[in-house]
Amino acid sequence: MYSVMVIDDSPFIVDVFVTMLERGGYRAIAAYSGEEGLEILKTMTPDLILLDIMMEPMDGWETLENIKINPATREIPVLMLTAKQLTPDEAEGYGSYIEDYILKPITHRELYEAIERVLQRREVIRNDVERAQQVGLDRHLVDEYARLAKGVDVNTRLLRILETTYNIKDSKASEKISLAIKNMENSIRFQEGRLKQIKEDIEALQQKQIQ
Missing domain, CATH: 3.40.50.2300 (Response regulator)
Incomplete structure (x- = not known):
């Protein structure tokens, strides 16, 4: 339990x-x-x-x-x-610390799904880290992989919340908020690219062990 x-x-x-x-x-x-x-x-x-x-x-x-x-x-x-409501400054300042940002009120089902999503993601990352360690991936890369695997997921969810809260196509949205959201989009794309590189390194090491 x-x-x-x-x-x-x-x-x-x-x-x-x-x-x-x-x-x-x-x-x-x-x-x-x-x-x-x-x-x-x-x-x-x-x-x-x-x-x-x-x-x-x-x-x-x-x-x-x-x-x-x-x-x-x-x-x-x-x-x-x-x-x-989440602000861009909070998303940037605390995004690496949290697993999710859930707005109240929330239903029983939404709460359970949020909790299970976090626990399952942690288990998947833990298994991936063990696999990376077994194939001999550099320790620093293993740590970076774990950080990115969580970060991409969390930041993507935070970005969706910001996009829902602040309609950047609306003229009322401030230039600062629009810029913060675009910067967050660019950061996620960079993280996704780096994560893909590390995954390819893991796959290459696995193939080398098989051969």
């Missing part, structure tokens, strides 16, 4: 998501503030964290940074679960 921590400063919201998680077969862990969440993480390691952004006094982004700078917790997948 996977364990999922919910961090939100609204007791009502926490209780709602704890009920949803338990109904879906997950073991739920409740934290009613960023500070409490970090304190709980000193004694247990959940498989995944659902983290709200608009909290006080420590908001979700600050909580996220604390999770990710700690070697003991930085590998825990974090899904931002919030009613706050």
